[in-house]
Amino acid sequence: MRITGLETFPVPPRWLFLRISTDEGLVGWGEPVxxxxxxxxxxxxxxxxxxxxxxxxxxxxxHWQVMTKxxxxxxxxxxxxxxxxIDQALWDIAGKSYGVPVHRLLGGPVxxxxxxxxxxxxxxxxxxxEAAAEQVEAGFTAVKMNGSGRLRHIDTPAELDAVVSRVxxxxxxxxxxxDVAVDFHGRFSTAMSRRVxxxxxxxxxxxxxxxxxxxxxxxxxxxxxxxxxxxxxxxxLFSRWDFRDVLTSGIAxxxxxxxxxGGISEVRRIAAMAEAHDVTLAPHCPLGPLxxxxxxxxxxxxxxxxxxxxxxxxxxxxxxxxxxxxxDPSPFRFDEGHVAAPQAPGLGVEIDEAKVREAxxxxxxxxxxxWRDSDGAFAEW
Ligand SMILES: [Mg+2]
Numbered sequence: 001m002r003i004t005g006l007e008t009f010p011v012p013p014r015w016l017f018l019r020i021s022t023d024e025g026l027v028g029w030g031e032p033v034x035x036x037x038x039x040x041x042x043x044x045x046x047x048x049x050x051x052x053x054x055x056x057x058x059x060x061x062x063h064w065q066v067m068t069k070x071x072x073x074x075x076x077x078x079x080x081x082x083x084x085x086i087d088q089a090l091w092d093i094a095g096k097s098y099g100v101p102v103h104r105l106l107g108g109p110v111x112x113x114x115x116x117x118x119x120x121x122x123x124x125x126x127x128x129x130e131a132a133a134e135q136v137e138a139g140f141t142a143v144k145m146n147g148s149g150r151l152r153h154i155d156t157p158a159e160l161d162a163v164v165s166r167v168x169x170x171x172x173x174x175x176x177x178x179d180v181a182v183d184f185h186g187r188f189s190t191a192m193s194r195r196v197x198x199x200x201x202x203x204x205x206x207x208x209x210x211x212x213x214x215x216x217x218x219x220x221x222x223x224x225x226x227x228x229x230x231x232x233x234x235x236x237l238f239s240r241w242d243f244r245d246v247l248t249s250g251i252a253x254x255x256x257x258x259x260x261x262g263g264i265s266e267v268r269r270i271a272a273m274a275e276a277h278d279v280t281l282a283p284h285c286p287l288g289p290l291x292x293x294x295x296x297x298x299x300x301x302x303x304x305x306x307x308x309x310x311x312x313x314x315x316x317x318x319x320x321x322x323x324x325x326x327x328d329p330s331p332f333r334f335d336e337g338h339v340a341a342p343q344a345p346g347l348g349v350e351i352d353e354a355k356v357r358e359a360x361x362x363x364x365x366x367x368x369x370x371w372r373d374s375d376g377a378f379a380e381w
Contacts, residue, residue, distance in 0.1 A: 001026065001097065003057050006049040006086070008032070008042040011359040012319045014366030015288040016042055017351070020089040022057055028093035029351050031259045031290035032085020034077045035316075036368040044082035052086070057093045064265050068239075080238035080262050087263025088294045088347065095346035102294075102347060106268060106301035113338040114299045115141065116308045117181060119286075121315065122146030125162075125169040132173040132180070140337040142179040142206060142307060145170060147196075150371050150379040153189045160192075164199050171203045179206035181232070181307075186213040187380045190222060197227035206307070207232040207253045207282075213380070217246050224250035235284035237261065240270050247277040253306060257284040258294040271302045280306040286314055289326055293347040296331075300341050308339075316366075320359065327352050 002023045009017045016033040032041050048067050055063070067083045068074060095102045103109055118138070120131035122145040135143050147163050170180045182205045184193060193211035200208065207230040211223045214236040224231050230252030237243050238261050243254060254274040256267045271281045281302055283295040292310050299305045312322040312332070323329040327350040331342045342348025371379040 001057055003052045003055055005053060006045060008045055009356050009360035010038045010042065010363045011288075011325065011356055012362060012364045013317050014038065014364055016085070017288070017290060017325070017356055017360075018045060018085045018089050019353070020052075020057065020086070020093060022093060026057075026093050026096050028057065028089035028091075028096070029290050029347065029349075030085035030088030030090075030092065030263070030294070031288050032082045032088075033259055033287065033291075034081045035286070036366060037078060038364070038366070040078055041081050041085070044078050045086065048082055048086060057090050058097060060087065060090045060094060060265060063087075063090060064262070068262065075238055075242070077236070077238060077260060081260045084257075084259050084261060084263035084266070085290075087265050088258065088290060091264045091294070091297070092346035095348075099345050101342050101345060102264065102297040103300040103341065106264075106297065109300045109341050110303050111300060111305070113335075113340055114296060114305070114308055115338050116310050116334060117142035117144050117179070117337075119143070119309075119311070119314045120145050120170070122166060122183075123149065125166050128166050129169040129173050132170045136173065136178065139334065140178075142181065142337065143170065143174070144181040144183055144209075144309070147182045147184045147208070148187055150373060150381075151187045151189075151192060152373060152379075154191055160196050160199070163196055164203075167200055167203050167205065176204075181206040181209060183209040184211045185380070186210045186236075188212070190216060190219045193223050194226045197223070197229055201228055205229055209233060209253075209255065210235070217249070220246055220251060221249040232282060234270075235260070239266060240273055243270050243273060247274060247279055251279060253282050254279050255282050255284045255309075257287075257291070258298065259287050259291040260284075264294050264298055267298050268302070271298065271304060275304040280304050282306045283308060285309045286311045286316065289322055289332070289349055290347060290351070292322065292332065293342065293349045296339060296342060297347060325352050325356055325359070326350065
């Protein structure tokens with residue numbers, strides 16, 4: 001079997017899908033994207049395609065090595081995300097070629113169902129409490145919320161109180177038998193994180209995410225030792241080498257993104273490294289159906305897995321949602337906040353190609369918001 005072509009599709013709301021074709025008619029799909037940089041990643045995929053066309057799609061590891069190392073310059077979100085989507089599509093072809101879902105090729109299932117959480121926003125206390133109640137009603141056992149809006153490097157007691165009262169409102173709705181995870185989103189300085197984390201301890205969050213920016217990972221240990229709350233991060237780390245230092249600094253949860261951190265091949269390795277540091281895996285996934293399908297394949301084959309993010313109904317998905325490009329939405333049916341193991345070969349989802357082609361005609365130019373503080377200076381989103 002030989003690879004005959006790679007084609008990318010920028011589809012709303014903010015995704016990029018990749019279709020890899022072969023001379024035997026098997027087709028693989030992946031999702032190589034950096035949110036807000038879809039066209040940049042598409043250009044990287046186009047350049048990488050020169051390494052793939054005419055080659056055996058089943059030589060996944062060799063392609064991974066050449067794509068990540070053969071360009072001399074390595075890593076970073078754009079190249080690692082391009083490789084990630086290509087890697088997903090190659091695993092999709094491999095699964096279809098062998099007639100099994102990808103997790104069977106990764107050693108087979110280690111669990112019967114995978115727990116997923118639902119995003120609930122994070123602005124006003126009454127809003128998040130109401131949103132949490134809706135998700136309890138829908139059967140979810142865990143939700144995630146933003147800890148704050150924009151914050152100054154050292155902000156007022158009122159802002160700190162607001163963070164605590166929002167989480168408290170959600171905890172009250174959830175009770176003790178469900179979980180709330182809190183995303184700090186890189187908006188908190190190390191100083192602010194250290195100040196607020198002890199005040200959140202009585203509310204027992206499942207974890208607090210990105211309490212420092214990725215460029216400040218040297219500060220992670222300081223944050224970890226300041227609190228009993230499990231610390232999660234990793235959506236802006238792109239390889240096992242990026243994860244090496246944070247795994248030794250005492251985080252509890254690693255959050256590589258299947259569409260950013262080198263795909264199924266690399267996240268599988270990051271998970272194994274994490275296990276050796278008593279760290280559990282909760283892949284980041286605010287993206288589309290192929291990124292989620294790839295995440296689930298890893299989740300079903302990974303012993304040290306905690307919980308899966310997914311984007312159904314998330315605020316980014318205004319025009320198109322998680323299920324809109326699938327022929328059959330049943331692989332993403334959530335039952336009591338869990339999803340069953342996909343049974344179809346490859347990534348386990350069938351893409352509605354006509355719909356993707358039509359949506360790509362419209363395309364998108366999604367960009368991350370640029371926030372400014374009350375004095376007009378740039379603020380972290
Ligand atoms: Mg996050």
